[in-house]
Amino acid sequence: MTETSLPTDGLFEPITIKSLKMRNRFAMAPMTRAFSPDGIPGDDVTAYYRRRAAGGVGLIITEGTYVPDPAVGPDTRVPRLYGENSLAGWKSVVDAVHEEGGQIIPQLWHLGAERGPHPLLNPGVTTVSPSGLALDGTPVGRPFTASDLDELRDAWVAAATNARDIGFDGVELHGAHGYLIDQFLWDRTNVRSDSYGGSLEARTRFPVEVVAAIREAVGEDFAIVYRFSQWKLNAFDARIAQSPDELSVVLKPLVAAGVDVLHPSTRRYWEPAFAELPGADGELGLAGWTKKLTGLPTITVGSVGLDSVFTKALPTDGASNPTNIDRLLRQYENGEFDLVAVGRALLSDPEWVLKLREGRTAEHIPYRNEHRNLLH
Numbered sequence: 046m047t048e049t050s051l052p053t054d055g056l057f058e059p060i061t062i063k064s065l066k067m068r069n070r071f072a073m074a075p076m077t078r079a080f081s082p083d084g085i086p087g088d089d090v091t092a093y094y095r096r097r098a099a100g101g102v103g104l105i106i107t108e109g110t111y112v113p114d115p116a117v118g119p120d121t122r123v124p125r126l127y128g129e130n131s132l133a134g135w136k137s138v139v140d141a142v143h144e145e146g147g148q149i150i151p152q153l154w155h156l157g158a159e160r161g162p163h164p165l166l167n168p169g170v171t172t173v174s175p176s177g178l179a180l181d182g183t184p185v186g187r188p189f190t191a192s193d194l195d196e197l198r199d200a201w202v203a204a205a206t207n208a209r210d211i212g213f214d215g216v217e218l219h220g221a222h223g224y225l226i227d228q229f230l231w232d233r234t235n236v237r238s239d240s241y242g243g244s245l246e247a248r249t250r251f252p253v254e255v256v257a258a259i260r261e262a263v264g265e266d267f268a269i270v271y272r273f274s275q276w277k278l279n280a281f282d283a284r285i286a287q288s289p290d291e292l293s294v295v296l297k298p299l300v301a302a303g304v305d306v307l308h309p310s311t312r313r314y315w316e317p318a319f320a321e322l323p324g325a326d327g328e329l330g331l332a333g334w335t336k337k338l339t340g341l342p343t344i345t346v347g348s349v350g351l352d353s354v355f356t357k358a359l360p361t362d363g364a365s366n367p368t369n370i371d372r373l374l375r376q377y378e379n380g381e382f383d384l385v386a387v388g389r390a391l392l393s394d395p396e397w398v399l400k401l402r403e404g405r406t407a408e409h410i411p412y413r414n415e416h417r418n419l420l421h
């Protein structure tokens with residue numbers, strides 16, 4: 046059943062959050078495409094994002110883009126947010142999205158230990174992370190020193206100011222899925238014995254410092270979105286926060302440091318975050334808890350409009366068919382979130398939002414593996 050039986054009007058109300066001026070509540074979720082040779086987004090990347098903006102999405106959150114650190118990641122085809130040619134490529138993407146009435150923010154990304162031992166980009170540079178541990182616990186590269194941490198903070202700030210200077214409408218920090226910032230939060234990948242490790246408060250310190258440094262550099266009005274997750278690439282059942290109180294310990298200092306919008310990444314938007322709690326508390330999703338605890342505008346995400354879940358980037362990844370968004374609309378009516386990020390459904394169907402608005406959901410294009418491998 047693909048037809049939505051409830052009114053969708055609420056999701057088409059505009060919203061302004063500082064520099065972000067969205068015509069509706071739909072965001073394109075950040076999705077790595079690796080179609081930018083030497084880190085430079087070309088005309089095909091501009092056309093790809095333009096098509097989604099023309100298809101009615103309010104905000105595009107770009108694929109993960111590298112911050113200027115030599116040990117940022119392994120891939121030469123992931124776009125960068127530094128260097129004249131990469132920034133010129135992004136400027137053309139930004140202009141195209143604005144021409145179509147959309148807003149766009151880059152997702153700033155550093156992989157930390159997930160860069161791995163054999164990177165293609167800067168192979169002579171050692172991989173660095175909080176404790177020199179990959180997500181599966183195996184040693185990789187080396188732990189950060191205090192001066193590494195200073196340089197790293199500067200790299201995030203440089204990427205954010207580059208984004209502002211070429212006309213992006215804000216930035217999103219990739220603090221999810223087990224990459225660098227999340228490696229600080231997770232007790233499996235952060236076993237540091239200095240003030241950046243130990244308690245949950247201490248593990249939150251570096252992410253908070255990055256946010257504060259960006260806020261100071263970009264000014265008060267430039268929107269900062271922060272993406273986080275309980276799950277990791279190799280552990281869908283992992284948890285940073287075991288309870289709402291622990292979630293507060295992580296989120297409140299981030300908000301105090303300058304985050305404007307929180308983006309909890311879940312794989313199914315309707316799943317309870319703390320199902321062990323009694324009553325309604327046990328039903329609330331991670332977006333609902335995030336909004337309840339912080340009061341900040343919050344983005345929900347995960348299998349919106351699709352009948353099967355996002356899994357790791359394997360070629361066997363399943364196809365997924367369109368389904369209705371009734372549960373999402375009920376949660377929205379309950380005030381559990383403010384924005385909705387749509388991932389795979391927008392890969393297969395650039396006009397997904399337009400078709401929803403016009404009641405043409407029967408025309409939504411099913412998601413297939415090839416959509417992951419094509420830039421169309």
Ligand SMILES: Cc1cc2nc3c(=O)[nH]c(=O)nc-3n(C[C@H](O)[C@H](O)[C@H](O)COP(=O)(O)O)c2cc1C
Binds near residue numbers: 222347348349354
């Ligand atoms: C091809 C692909 C690439 C992705 N790359 C990123 C990424 O760069 N950064 C990120 O935070 N999430 C990434 N994700 C996760 C999505 O942002 C989104 O959270 C996930 O696909 C669930 O949403 P969906 O069910 O609507 O697809 C990626 C997902 C896919 C399918």
